[in-house]
Amino acid sequence: xxxxxxxxxxxxxxxxxxxxxxxxxxxLDESLALFEExxxxxxxxxxxxxxxxxxxTELEKDQx
Numbered sequence: 924x925x926x927x928x929x930x931x932x933x934x935x936x937x938x939x940x941x942x943x944x945x946x947x948x949x950x951l952d953e954s955l956a957l958f959e960e961x962x963x964x965x966x967x968x969x970x971x972x973x974x975x976x977x978x979x980t981e982l983e984k985d986q987x
Contacts, residue, residue, distance in 0.1 A: 930971045933964045940964075 940961045
């Protein structure tokens with residue numbers, strides 16, 4: 924996965940993947956590929972959120 928995508932781009936792509944999968948219009952192989960992509964995007968988003976949480980915590984400590 925391209926590490927240069929933004930959190931917002933990743934969540935938008937996740938929304939697209941969910942929409943595609945919900946329509947049941949793709950083959951099993953395509954569904955599996957989309958699921959795999961979604962799993963990677965979810966991990967990317969989780970990592971970004973955790974990094975943001977750490978940064979916020981550090982900033983709060985600096986303000987105290």
